[in-house]
Amino acid sequence: MSPHRSLALAGILSAVTAVGMAIAPAASATSASAYTGTSSKGGYGYGWWDNDASFEKTLGACDYGSADGLRAVAILKLNGGAPIEVHAASGSGSCNSAPIYGAETGDSFSFKVCLRDGASGYDRLCSSTRTGYVS
Numbered sequence: 718m719s720p721h722r723s724l725a726l727a728g729i730l731s732a733v734t735a736v737g738m739a740i741a742p743a744a745s746a747t748s749a750s751a752y753t754g755t756s757s758k759g760g761y762g763y764g765w766w767d768n769d770a771s772f773e774k775t776l777g778a779c780d781y782g783s784a785d786g787l788r789a790v791a792i793l794k795l796n797g798g799a800p801i802e803v804h805a806a807s808g809s810g811s812c813n814s815a816p817i818y819g820a821e822t823g824d825s826f827s828f829k830v831c832l833r834d835g836a837s838g839y840d841r842l843c844s845s846t847r848t849g850y851v852s
Contacts, residue, residue: 747852749828753789754842755782756832760809762789764830764844768820768851777814778830780805787832790840794827795820795851804836824851 750765760782767775778791788806795801805813820826828847831840 747849749826749847749849751828751830751844751847753830753832753844756785756787756842758785759783760785760787760832761842762787762805762830762832764789764791764803764828766791766793766817766826766828766847768826768849774817774820774851775814776801776803776817777812778803778805779812780807780809782809784809785832787834787841788836789830790833791830792828792840793817795824797825797827804833806836820851822851825849826851 748766748768750763753762753764755761760780762778762780764778765776767777776791776793778789780787780789788804790805791803793801801817803813803815805811807813826849829844831843833840
């Protein structure tokens with residue numbers, strides 16, 4: 718196979734894999750973590766919801782990659798209520814986390830992580846939403 722055809726096939730397979738991952742349903746879980754998409758300047762975010770019954774329940778976010786002027790925001794909703802947010806807002810390489818109180822065993826949760834322009838800007842390049850139940 719020619720090098721050009723190999724590269725074209727690899728590009729098609731990558732695109733099909735990315736589309737398949739983007740439309741796959743979120744699985745139910747007791748904890749969750751996710752990455753955002755990558756900004757045009759190369760920045761991205763990571764977030765987690767640690768819901769282990771034997772430890773403190775924690776929501777966190779990290780801002781990684783190239784400096785892009787955006788922050789990573791982890792967003793948690795318990796029982797469909799108001800969003801609880803943790804921001805990694807001190808530049809690329811920064812992380813922030815906070816204990817989450819009031820989450821009771823059996824409560825439903827939804828979790829995602831996004832990049833945001835400022836504290837009250839709009840969300841972009843969000844992960845898919847993860848759902849589950851508090852353990």
